[in-house]
Amino acid sequence: MSRWKDELERQFSPSQWSPRMSADDVIKSHVTALKEGTERARGLAQTLLNVPYGEGEGEKLDVYVPTTTSLDVPLVIYLHGGYWQFLSKEESGFMAVPLVHKGVVVVAVGYDIAPKGNMDVMVSQVRRSVVSVIQQYSHISGLYLCGHSAGAHLAAMILSTDWSQYSVTPQIKGAFLVSGIYDLLPILSTYVNEPLKMTEEVALRNSPSQLVPQLKLSSSDCDIVVAVAQNDSPEFRKQSEDYYKALESTEGLKVTLEDVPNTDHFNIIEQLVDGDYHLTQLLLKMMGKS
Ligand SMILES: N[C@@H](CC(=O)c1ccccc1NC=O)C(=O)O
Structure with a gap:
């Protein structure tokens, strides 16, 4: 393998950039943290698990419901990460712990990761999950998205949807895009694409960086936070910086x-189990619940 390809693969191996632990340990500890947080959330909140949003076996979501008498109930849809090939909604309810406590509904969406699903399928699934949620929860005070890593990519694709082919047009008030990938071209030649098997055409039509004009049409009223970890790799940091710049230079967007x-x-996302964490506070503030 060429040194250039080695370096590209290192840039797109987030586990190799953690200053806290070894690559293997940081992934193990990540999965444990998400699982434990999700178990806690399922113990604390009322839940509706495995609610279908489509016909497919994998087209299900989990709802974490607050006990509140308030009429002002925002709803956050969480899209999990894992390079479109790891993780599931089963360990994706962790952020519900502090949010449900403040009267926010949290929805963790499942989607068919590769090799079962491909990029077009996953993007279609998460878009349909949003339509299903607003049809079932029409009384909410606002719809918000939060996605991590590959889930931030999927959240950005939701913001970039032409809703004319769908039965409703979701009004998304805010989006938290955490350590995401917005240009899929650089990963085409890396190990990340092995189960995904994307062609250049697939990567282009599923790159939020290519869809900024559509995002402006569909999501001009949405508050967008592009968050990146200090210790993300330089290529990951560049993905967030470039996407932020592309959005920021588009007139009328709040980013x-x-x-x-x-x-x-x-740990940029794991810490959402903590109500005092900076990003939890920002999310609550965006929803008017701090
Ligand atoms: N090869 C990747 C693996 C990875 O990103 C990952 C693996 C398991 C669960 C989550 C992951 N990534 C982000 O959520 C890495 O080097 O971190």
Whole structure:
């Protein structure tokens, strides 16, 4: 393998950039943290698990419901990460712990990761999950998205949807894009694409960086936070910076770049179990619940 390809693969291996632990350990600890947080959330909140949003076996979502008498109930849809090939909704309810406590509904969406699903399928699934959620929860005070890593990519694709082919047009008030990938071309030649098997055409039509004009048409009223970890790799940091710049130079969009100090690709999202964490506070503030 060429040194150039080695370096590209290292840039797209988030586990190799954590200053906290070895690559293997940071992934193990990530999965454990997400699982434990999700178990806690399932113990604390009322839940509706495995609610179908489509016909497919994998087209199900989990709802974490607050006990509140307030009429102002925002809803956050969480899209999990894992390079479109790892993780599931089963360990994706962790952020519900502090949010449900503040009267926010949290929805963790499942989608068919590769090799079962491909990029077009996953993007279609998460878009349909949003339509299903607003049809079932029409009384909510606002719809928000949060995605991590590959899930931030999927959230950005939701913001970039031409809803004319769908039965409703979702009004998304805010989106938290955490350590995401917005240009899929650089990963085409890496190990990440082995199970995905994307062609250049597939990568282009599923790159949010190519869809900024559509995002402006569909999501001009949405507050967008592009968050990146201080210890994300230079290529990951560049993905967030470039996408932020592309959005920011588009007139009429409200977008901020959050460079989160003392975090890596994994604990930037794990810490959403903590109500005092900077990004939890920002999310609550965006929803008017701080
Ligand atoms: N090869 C990747 C693996 C990875 O990103 C990952 C693996 C398991 C669960 C989650 C992951 N990534 C982000 O959520 C890495 O080097 O981190």
